[in-house]
Amino acid sequence: AALRSVNYIPGMRPPFSPLSLFGAILPTSWWNPGLNWPWELRKTDVVKQLLGNEGKTHLVKPEELTSALLLWGDNLVSANGEMWKRHRRILAPTFTPTTYSLVVKETIATYKEMIINENWDGKDSLFISGFNRIPLRFALIIIARCGFGLPMSWTEEQPGTMSFGEALAVVSETAIPRLILPNWVYKLPIKKLKDLDRAWATLAKFMHEFVDTRRQDIANDRETFVQRGDLFTRLVEAYDGEGKLGLEEQEVIGNTFTFMFAGHETTACGLNATLGFLAIYQEEQEKAYREILDTIPAGEDPTIENITKLRHVLACFNEALRIYPAGVMLTRDVPVDIPLKVARPVEKTIVLKAGSRMIIDMVGIHHNPHTFPNPDKFIPSRWYEVPEHDVSIFGAGPRACIGRKFSHTEALTFLALFLREWKIDIVLAEGESREVYEERVMGKAGRVGLAFGVGEISLKLTRRVALS
Ligand code: HEM
Structure with missing residues (x-):
């Protein structure tokens, strides 16, 4: 008591x-x-009240919990208060219809490159083990091209040297050891540590080079770049800007890293989980395939106008992310007492006390049977009537995901192309049922770099219209 x-x-x-x-x-x-701590705050309505009012209650993102990003510099994900407003003011204008049209265009181009470079061209059926690397590569190329205007291609640029993609992958996998280990450790004659250190140094070098090159490009041809208005141009322009529209060099680098990671691992995890489930739930895949055929004229590439009509495909992506939320937990410190209305088990008002730390458990929220009946089942139709801005896997309130539409556009275009061309299936072990397979393969989830997603999946692909 x-x-x-x-x-x-x-x-x-x-x-x-x-x-x-x-x-x-x-x-x-x-x-x-x-x-595995059983985090609390698992009720969507309570979380929406809390985050929806964030502008007024001034919740604070605890710095030590985004330290993996802060290692590179202040950034939009970690910032609080006036700094957050400044970063958001600079970056929000890049998320426009022009950017989303570019995402569609580059997704189509990258899909075609993927088919050729993976040697899927001319094949009627394929078995791909460790499929997860494909969406990861895909999503990295899309954020690099659409957000940063970097001409990254499907194959690694120069064999023998560490590419930007490889360095980024090592860095997001090793953020925790990097935070803990002192600098002298990297001088020890241990190959793993030396490789890790090299990856971090390589990534830093790449990012500084990107900034220098873009500054030079803007100086040479300002009009073209400013008209393009991509994320990176705005970041680099802000480097030379002042006051409310200015960023320090470390803030430019901090945001570059943050967007590269936040803009690809999350979407890739969503795509992996979607394809993993659609391979199990054949009736949902068939519905998606029919919808794509009915919406996108045969033989034509998808467009921004027709992909936004793919209600079932979008619901499949949201549902896969509900089961494996790529942003697995959100954290806030509470600076003032905050009353919240709770509906269950009895209606009442609870008060979050000033000084407490809130952990918003995205897995718990999205598996709460009151909000999502039968929570472990893949049921895309539960998202049909949910407005896009209300999809809770992207957070809520003023700090909800700035990249939601970017991610949806990329995922819908990719899934439209992929599911139109290939029927996907699972490969069962001997005597295994689909239920047991689902538990064995989809039951394994964990950290994917700095995001959260399903473990390794393997897929069987059969061409929908056989080559003659
Ligand atoms: C499936 C894909 C994605 C998921 C599930 C996801 C999830 C989230 C969530 C839950 C938040 C809120 C974090 C919080 O309240 O603490 C968030 C914020 C954010 N996301 Fe995403 N995200 C995705 C894709 C993207 C993409 C593609 C980008 C960039 C192109 C991006 C950039 C960001 C940024 C910068 C923030 C911080 C916004 C702010 O604080 O103002 N995300 N994301």
Whole structure:
């Protein structure tokens, strides 16, 4: 009773905060629940109240929980208060219909390159194990081309040297050890550490080069670049700007890294999960295929106008992300007492006390059976009537995902092309049922770089219209 009077929440007290470096890096066990900690705040309506009012209540994103991004510099995801407003003011204008049309165009071009470079051209059927690398590569190329105007291609640029994509992958996989290990460790004669250090240095070098080149390009031909108005041009322009529209060099680099990672691992995880489920749920795949045939004229490329009519395909992507939310937990510190209305188990008002830290458990929210009945089942139709801006996997309120439409546009275009050309299927182990397969393969989820997604999936592809 004494503890309750000071708002102590009863339950287990582990030695490390599950969100501390030690909590995350030490093996998960009975004394260190790590990221398996049963987080609370799992109710969509309560979370929407909390985040929807963020502009007024001035919730704070705890810096130490976005330190993997802050290693590169201040950025839109980590920033708070006036700094957040400044970054958002500079970057929000790049998310326009022109950008989304470019996403459609580049997705089509990249899809065609993928078919040729993966040697799928001219084949009627294929088995692809470890399919996950394909959407990862795909989404990286799209953010690099559409957000940064970098001419990245499907194949690695120069064999033998570390490419930008490789360096980015190592960096997002190794953010936690990098935060913990002191600098002298990298001088030890241990190859793994040397490779890790090289990847971080290579990525930094690439990003500084990109900034220098774009500054030069803008100086040479300002009109073309400013008209293009892509994310990177606005970032680099802000480097030379002042006050409300200015960014420091470290903020330009911080945002470059943040958008490169936030703009590709998340969408790639969503695409993997969508294809993984559609291969199991053949009736949902057939519905998606019919919708694509009915919406996009045969033999023509998708357009921004017709992909936005693919209601079922979009619902499949949202549903896969509901089961595996790519942004797995959102965190906020509460600076003032905040009353929230709760509907269950009884209607009442609860007060989040000033000084508390909120952990918004995106897996818990999206598996809450009150909001999503039969939560473990893949049921795309539950998203049919949900307006696009209300899809909770992208967060809520003023800090909801700035890249939602970018990601939806890319995913819809990719899925339209892919599902129109290929029927996808799973390969069962001997004597295995679809249910057991689903548990075995789709049941394995975890960290994918800095995002969250399904484990390795393998797919069988059969060409829809056989080559003659
Ligand atoms: C399936 C794809 C994606 C998912 C599930 C996703 C999820 C989220 C979520 C849940 C948030 C809110 C974080 C919070 O409230 O703490 C967020 C914010 C953000 N996302 Fe995404 N995202 C996706 C794609 C993208 C893309 C493609 C980009 C960039 C092109 C992007 C850039 C960002 C940025 C910069 C923020 C911070 C916005 C701010 O604080 O003002 N995301 N995302």
